[in-house]
Amino acid sequence: MTERIYYNDSYLRRFTAHVLACAPGGATVYLDRTAFYPASGGQPFDLGSIAGVAVLEVVDEGDSVAHSLAAPLDPGPVECAIDWDRRFDHMQQHTGQHLLSAVFHDLLGLDTVSFHLGAESSTIDLEGGALDAAAAARAERRANQLISENRPVAVVYEDAAQAAGLRKPSDREGTLRIVSIDGLDRSACGGTHVRSTGEIGVILIRKLEKIRQSVRVEFLCGARAVARARADYEALNKIAQLVSASCDDAPVTVAAQLEAARAAEKSRRKLELDLAAYQGRELYQGTTPGPDGVRRVTRRAARGSLEELRALAQSFTAQPKAVFLAALNEPPSVLLASSADSGIDAGKTLKSALAEAGGRGGGSAGMAQGSVPDRPSLERVLEKLG
Numbered sequence: 146m147t148e149r150i151y152y153n154d155s156y157l158r159r160f161t162a163h164v165l166a167c168a169p170g171g172a173t174v175y176l177d178r179t180a181f182y183p184a185s186g187g188q189p190f191d192l193g194s195i196a197g198v199a200v201l202e203v204v205d206e207g208d209s210v211a212h213s214l215a216a217p218l219d220p221g222p223v224e225c226a227i228d229w230d231r232r233f234d235h236m237q238q239h240t241g242q243h244l245l246s247a248v249f250h251d252l253l254g255l256d257t258v259s260f261h262l263g264a265e266s267s268t269i270d271l272e273g274g275a276l277d278a279a280a281a282a283r284a285e286r287r288a289n290q291l292i293s294e295n296r297p298v299a300v301v302y303e304d305a306a307q308a309a310g311l312r313k314p315s316d317r318e319g320t321l322r323i324v325s326i327d328g329l330d331r332s333a334c335g336g337t338h339v340r341s342t343g344e345i346g347v348i349l350i351r352k353l354e355k356i357r358q359s360v361r362v363e364f365l366c367g368a369r370a371v372a373r374a375r376a377d378y379e380a381l382n383k384i385a386q387l388v389s390a391s392c393d394d395a396p397v398t399v400a401a402q403l404e405a406a407r408a409a410e411k412s413r414r415k416l417e418l419d420l421a422a423y424q425g426r427e428l429y430q431g432t433t434p435g436p437d438g439v440r441r442v443t444r445r446a447a448r449g450s451l452e453e454l455r456a457l458a459q460s461f462t463a464q465p466k467a468v469f470l471a472a473l474n475e476p477p478s479v480l481l482a483s484s485a486d487s488g489i490d491a492g493k494t495l496k497s498a499l500a501e502a503g504g505r506g507g508g509s510a511g512m513a514q515g516s517v518p519d520r521p522s523l524e525r526v527l528e529k530l531g
């Protein structure tokens with residue numbers, strides 16, 4: 146059985162212990178006492194070193210705590226050191242979670258159903274109703290007010306049957322470890338926490354995400370919150386510089402520029418159609434009618450899109466007795482357009498030519514389009530249509 150020092154002193158960074166056992170062949174070490182926190186309750190495990198050997202993972206095995214090391218150790222006394230920056234960061238995020246959960250409960254009647262402390266940010270899942278950005282901002286303000294009040298955070302042990310006023314009832318029996326925030330919260334918890342709310346530093350709420358019946362709230366505490374706010378500022382500032390606006394004005398300026406870009410695109414498409422109409426009429430004027438009085442034009446391109454030729458085909462065949470055929474080598478495809486008085490039904494004609502060449506497509510009597518599997522098939526279709 147491992148004595149868990151972190152239960153009563155979460156600020157101990159260096160300690161002496163005895164290696165009781167090292168799993169045979171491996172580097173999993175058991176100590177008589179440990180300050181290394183094993184992953185549990187949403188809080189990740191500690192890192193650090195034991196006798197100078199790096200700790201890779203710490204696992205809660207019930208009665209004992211297993212330390213997975215970079216190399217095996219012999220039984221005997223060892224000096225241990227916790228990676229304090231990592232641990233203190235976890236203590237800030239975890240205590241921030243207690244504080245935030247209490248505020249969401251008291252202020253908005255929303256209960257925390259789960260907590261995850263991640264490498265980048267942490268999340269709590271809330272149940273009991275919807276949460277909008279304005280309500281989240283109110284909770285954030287209240288939480289930061291409680292941080293500035295620097296309320297004591299204490300650990301007490303009580304019998305589960307006697308313990309009253311817990312934010313979330315515990316289903317454990319026997320002695321409960323209760324973490325309290327003075328005048329605000331009592332929660333059964335085995336994690337590590339800071340000793341007063343001031344040490345949380347600051348709480349920043351970010352993304353709200355609806356997940357089934359609950360809302361997932363992303364939050365960051367302490368140095369993480371400041372680093373995140375800085376990264377957010379850098380990103381926003383870059384956007385603001387691109388549109389020559391201040392950060393505060395950037396959303397309105399970007400929205401206006403997007404709207405202008407959409408209008409420009411719409412106008413470009415209209416001009417393209419107008420141009421195609423002129424080109425189609427000009428092409429018609431310059432084409433000599435055949436013996437049957439029908440003007441035929443064939444356009445061939447190596448690659449691209451038939452869409453670009455549709456407008457030209459449309460304006461060409463808007464004139465009397467006109468047939469327009471276009472083909473692309475890559476992807477092998479074909480377009481056929483005809484005027485109503487040309488005597489050719491574009492849809493039917495193309496469909497039968499495609500069917501013989503193993504292609505697919507179709508369209509109306511005036512405009513049809515299709516594709517074929519390869520170049521030889523394309524040549525067969527063109528031969529048929531020519």
Ligand SMILES: [Zn+2]
Pocket residue numbers: 239240243324334335336337338
């Ligand atoms: Zn806790």
